[in-house]
Amino acid sequence: MRELRYREALREAMLEEMERDERVFLMGEEVGHYQGAYKVSEGLLDKFGERRVIDTPIAESGFAGIGIGAAMVGLRPIIEFMTWNFSFVAFDQVISNAAKIHQMSAGAIHVPIVFRGPNGAARQVASQHSHAVAPFYVGIPGLYVCQPSTPRDAKGLLKTAIRSNNPVIFLEGETLYGVKGEVPDEGVEELIPFGASRVARHGADCTIVTWGRPYYVAMAAAEKLAADGTECEVIDPRTLRPLDMGPVIKSVRKTNRCVVVHEHWPYGGPGAEVVDRVQREAFDYLDAPVERVTGLDVPMPYALNLENEVLPTEERVIDAVKRVSYAK
Amino acid sequence: MGTPLPDKDDLLRQYRSMMRIRRFEEEAARNYAKGRIGGFLHLYIGQEAIAVGAVDALRDQDYVFQTYRDHGIALARGMPAKAAMAELFGKDTGCSRGMGGSMHFFDVERNFLGGWAIVGGHMALAAGTAFKSRYNGEDRVTICFFGEGSTNIGGFHEAMSLAGLWKLPIVFVCENNQYAMGTPLERTSALKDLSIKAKGYAMAGARFEGHDVTLVQERIAEAVDRARTGAGPTFIEVLTYRFRGHSMSDPAKYRSRTELEQKKQLDPIQVARERILELGVEEAKLDDIDLEVDEEIDAAVKFAEESEPARREVMLGTVYAEEGEL
Structure with missing residues (x-):
């Protein structure tokens, strides 16, 4: 097996899934021309263009909601929060909309969407930028919550998340992006199932x-x-x-x-x-x-x-x- | 702008559609009072011309979003009264199989994508379906209704802001019924003319009265056409008035009887009825329509009463969607 950094593993997962399924797109702040605030999406704009790698204004509630709406009618958005700290201003979208729609519509409407971004303390970024948010999301029926530790898990779980027909909270580690680890070789597809310790x-x-x-x-x-x-x-x-x-x-x-x-x-x-x-x-x-x-x-x-x-x-x-x- | 001359048959159809909403809401209120309907119940009585006019400005393929005051638009869009009433009764035969209730009607077949109960929370979703139309190169338009009370909350701003920035094919329709629950507009907004807000998002704006279904249809059609042809979104303020309280628990003591009686002079159904008579239709024809609507609504109540209750398996089985290729 080869070694990849955690951020590269995530990037590969998105790239492979975007190549595989045209309905998948990436939306968030600085994901395109800036190449990602943490460089997770580096190169994706060049590869897929502005239709599928979409820079947004600073408006988490707005673009999270747009992603959910797009998912309701068949697209498969990946919404990047620059950090999970900023997801709080989109909390209503995730909790009241994404997590509820499938049941509220008695199963008529699916919401295949991934919300992803760095989670937890970085280095000395103080209280507003250091939240480990799992407790806020994990109690909500209708959501899945992933928190991969290794590059291999990051890639395999993100691929599963993108293919899921449900809303997925995907918590990356702000201080894990540079961590190296083994990842299956190119051409070897690994989907890690949810609920497998x-x-x-x-x-x-x-x-x-x-x-x-x-x-x-x-x-x-x-x-x-x-x-x-x-x-x-x-x-x-x-x-x-x-x-x-x-x-x-x-x-x-x-x-x-x-x-x-x-x-x-x-x-x-x-x-x-x-x-x-x-x-x-x-x-x-x-x-x-x-x-x-x-x-x-x-x-x-x-x-x-x-x-x-x-x-x-x-x-x-x-x-x-x-x-x-x-x-x- | 002068009121356009309506087509007789169109107007008769619209009259029936408005009457259907009116009678449905009256029957819902009655059954709520009897304790057969629970939770919140927000009636659309007085605002019928907006839903009916708007639906006639749309194509079947277009997406429709509404707030929790959602019975009117759902019925106008063609939802069977039985499915709507059964939902209020919490039955398995309801449009959301008893999972949603009054505030969460859905009818995916008719592209009615929901009643939503967090003020401003559905507006970005509507921008999202418009985004999908753009992404897939479809000529589908999204129409999103909300009250004037929504215009002060962040969800409104972010949805409008992104829709304006990306010139999404969407029409935002603010049904200004003058009261955000019990608080009148002059105590909630520095602006009296809300359509001015359109400028802040580089959108077209429009403002008109909502009691004339023909006018509503024509003015909304202009905006729908703009969206469909790629000319960008529109923010419309329709001036209207609800004849009942905010919900069934609201006796509406914050407004005077004089005000209410004055507004009732512009009852959209009466306005349409008088226009139809002016066009030379016999009153008996309208009375026939009224009777047919009565029968449909009575049958809906009976259907709701006799339907099976909502099912546990649906509740448990719809928390998550099944996995696998869609």
Whole structure:
């Protein structure tokens, strides 16, 4: 397999799907002539022209709504939010329209649309630009929510998202765009299904469930713990709705311990959902309460020392694993 | 602009269509009072000429969007009264199979793409179907209705802004019925003439009274033609008045009886009726139409009453669309 950066994997997914299906188009701020604020769409304008790579004014609610309307009558839009922070001004479009139309029309109208863009803290961009938004979207029936950690998952899930007949929230990592990883060779098509957790690391001592940027934090922590003789099983659900708990429950029944690691705030959301499901489906197997390592329950400060304190760290993951192992 | 001379047969057809809406709404109100209809119920009584005139300015292929006050346009577009009434009753035979209710009528077959219940929220969707017409090189026009209350919210601005920028084939029709729920226009808008807003989006603008169905049809047709021929969108303000409250729970105490009685002098159905008589049609012909409409609406109520309730399988089975190539 070859190596690609996360942003290149996303670009390939869009390029392949746009070549495959003329109904697919990309719309958003700076996606065309500027080549993408984070260069995810670099080169797509040259390849597909202004009909299919469409620069918009700064009007998230407007172009999200236009995308939904176009999807209602048969097109398959990819709507790029420059960052997910700006999706809040389009929240009504996503929640009241995209997520509701299929049922409200008793199945008469489909909304095949992908909303994608970078999610989560970048570096010192302060509270308004640092939201990890999964909790806001994951509770809404009618939406799918993807949050790929690796380039391979990013490509395979985005292709599935574009072909889906439903609205998909696609959360990329603002700090993951430069990350390299293995991706199937050109000409080898891989569609990663929604609701299929991936066991990223095997181990018998503690289960770690994680997604997004903290996936790398947890993997690094697992290596350090292994050096001390604690083997963690790391599971990335990859899609938060649907959430595939099967491999997690199976793992917890083996390890009897579970730590959930994510960037978003601790109150509610997919992290709390995982814990709820573990206690309900593996209660008799647990040797310790499930722990969580999350972003701290504060708006993100600007100062680097404080930002580092807010985000999950290897040390906090290691501490949590030790606590559930009664080794600390 | 003088009122154009209407064709007798057109006017008779439009009279029937308006009467159909009027009687449907009256029957809906009655059944709401009896507790057979739940939730919100926003009646179109008084505004019928706008829906009927607009529909006659459109082709079947054109897309239609409306707010939650959506019974009138759905019926004008040809939705069977049975499907409409059954939806109000929350039945499986309703136009949205009991999933939508009064505010969310859909009739995809007739390109009626919904009643929408967040003020301003549907306007960008309508720009989106117009965008699709452009993308596919089709000559379909989208028409989007909304109230004057929508003109103050962001959804209005962004939809108008993008439609103007991209010269989308769309007609925005503001049905200015003078009250945003209970608040009159002079307390919600610095502008008295809302059609001026068209200039801010480099669109054509128009403003006219909405009680004469012939005039409404002609003026909306001009805008539809503009959209269809690639000459860009239009923002139209139609001056109208609803004879009932905002919804069934609103006794409309914020306006005087004198005002209401004065506005009722311009009842679009009465105006059409008088015009038809002037054109030499016998009154008995109109009375026959009234009777036929009564029968249709009575049958719709009976159908709604006797239909099966909304189904759990539809509720659970439509949260997500099935996957696979479409």
